[in-house]
Amino acid sequence: MAKVIVVTSGKGGVGKTTTTAALGAALAQAGQSVCVVDFDVGLRNLDLIMGAERRVVYDLINVVQGDAKLTQALIRDKRLDTLSLLPASQTRDKDALTDDGVARVIGELREKFDWVICDSPAGIERGATLAMRHADIAVVVTNPEVSSVRDSDRIIGLLDAKTERAEKGERLEKHLILTRYDPGRAERGEMLKIDDVLEILSIPLLAVVPESEEVLKASNLGSPVTLNAPQSAPARAYADAVRRLKGETVAMIVPSEKRSLLGKLFTRRAA
Amino acid sequence: MNLLSFLSRRGTAPVARERLQILLAHERTAFGRSDLVAVLREEILAVIAKHVAIDQEKVKVTMERGDAVSTLGVDIELPDNKVARLASA
Numbered sequence: 001m002a003k004v005i006v007v008t009s010g011k012g013g014v015g016k017t018t019t020t021a022a023l024g025a026a027l028a029q030a031g032q033s034v035c036v037v038d039f040d041v042g043l044r045n046l047d048l049i050m051g052a053e054r055r056v057v058y059d060l061i062n063v064v065q066g067d068a069k070l071t072q073a074l075i076r077d078k079r080l081d082t083l084s085l086l087p088a089s090q091t092r093d094k095d096a097l098t099d100d101g102v103a104r105v106i107g108e109l110r111e112k113f114d115w116v117i118c119d120s121p122a123g124i125e126r127g128a129t130l131a132m133r134h135a136d137i138a139v140v141v142t143n144p145e146v147s148s149v150r151d152s153d154r155i156i157g158l159l160d161a162k163t164e165r166a167e168k169g170e171r172l173e174k175h176l177i178l179t180r181y182d183p184g185r186a187e188r189g190e191m192l193k194i195d196d197v198l199e200i201l202s203i204p205l206l207a208v209v210p211e212s213e214e215v216l217k218a219s220n221l222g223s224p225v226t227l228n229a230p231q232s233a234p235a236r237a238y239a240d241a242v243r244r245l246k247g248e249t250v251a252m253i254v255p256s257e258k259r260s261l262l263g264k265l266f267t268r269r270a271a
Numbered sequence: 272m273n274l275l276s277f278l279s280r281r282g283t284a285p286v287a288r289e290r291l292q293i294l295l296a297h298e299r300t301a302f303g304r305s306d307l308v309a310v311l312r313e314e315i316l317a318v319i320a321k322h323v324a325i326d327q328e329k330v331k332v333t334m335e336r337g338d339a340v341s342t343l344g345v346d347i348e349l350p351d352n353k354v355a356r357l358a359s360a
Contacts, residue, residue, distance in 0.1 A: 145287075146287050146290065146291055149291055150291065150294065150295065150298075153295050153298070153299070154298070157299070186284065188282060189281060189282015189283065189284045189285065190282055190283060190284060191284055192284050192287055192288060193284065196284065196287075196288045200288070200291050200292060200295060
């Protein structure tokens with residue numbers, strides 16, 4: 001049975017799309033069949049981050065409205081053959097997404113794949129609530145910064161109220177991915193620490209992705225960071241996150257960019 | 272050493288943490304996200320209100336999470352005359 005993940009945050013620009021692409025690719029690299037779905041109608045970007053922007057023919061709205069079949073809209077990744085993308089529409093607006101249509105498409109995706117990862121738009125409006133609606137697992141992406149933490153808190157409230165699982169009284173798994181973390185600045189008291197954010201949001205930690213040049217380099221090239229630079233710190237953080245999602249127990253460390261012995265010795269242990 | 276460099280020695284992150292804790296405790300009640308502290312506050316209030324008239328504004332429920340022990344603090348200001356009446360009843 002497929003698992004549906006929503007990658008959400010409330011605030012924009014914290015790394016939802018980067019995280020969706022990286023988790024999707026890392027799961028596919030681990031042999032799983034995965035579909036990443038862009039719910040950001042009107043402002044699609046997952047296609048660009050995945051390097052598939054010139055291959056979009058049909059999109060999520062075409063499928064929701066019955067103008068195209070799901071198989072016509074899915075774009076198979078050229079590097080990983082178990083990874084597919086369902087792009088959002090760039091020209092329509094989110095009102096074209098109907099509740100029933102989205103439910104039907106998610107149902108079809110569940111039958112085809114092991115994992116369905118929905119990239120939520122920013123905000124707390126209809127687009128975001130539709131993206132989280134059918135999720136089994138929520139990944140909340142947060143920066144160690146006050147406005148991001150506040151908005152994540154709002155989104156956690158919505159996950160507990162507006163998802164199908166919450167309404168049925170079932171458990172919705174919620175996990176935190178802390179992105180753009182700088183252990184040095186946190187140590188100097190210039191940035192919220194991992195423990196601070198965990199205590200405030202009280203959801204379990206899935207990964208800490210350190211601030212890294214590799215994320216921008218990967219997006220420049222249209223390649224998920226786990227594919228473009230598998231040994232980089234963010235790629236290792238996402239690869240560990242995927243192992244945890246698959247049920248493995250992996251020690252929580254903040255990967256460091258330094259590969260020297262000295263760097264390894266000082267790899268910081270997280271909570 | 273000026274005031275700024277003195278302040279920066281402590282770091283700005285603890286200020287961020289404190290501001291968020293206060294703000295979110297308030298917002299969670301406003302948006303109906305029932306966290307443990309909010310639920311406890313309501314239920315404790317209901318029990319005490321059965322016996323004593325209390326002012327909702329004069330109730331403070333705090334939670335301190337520690338590594339080994341977490342403490343729950345409940346601070347309720349009781350009006351003097353009501354307590355006296357209850358004791359004599």
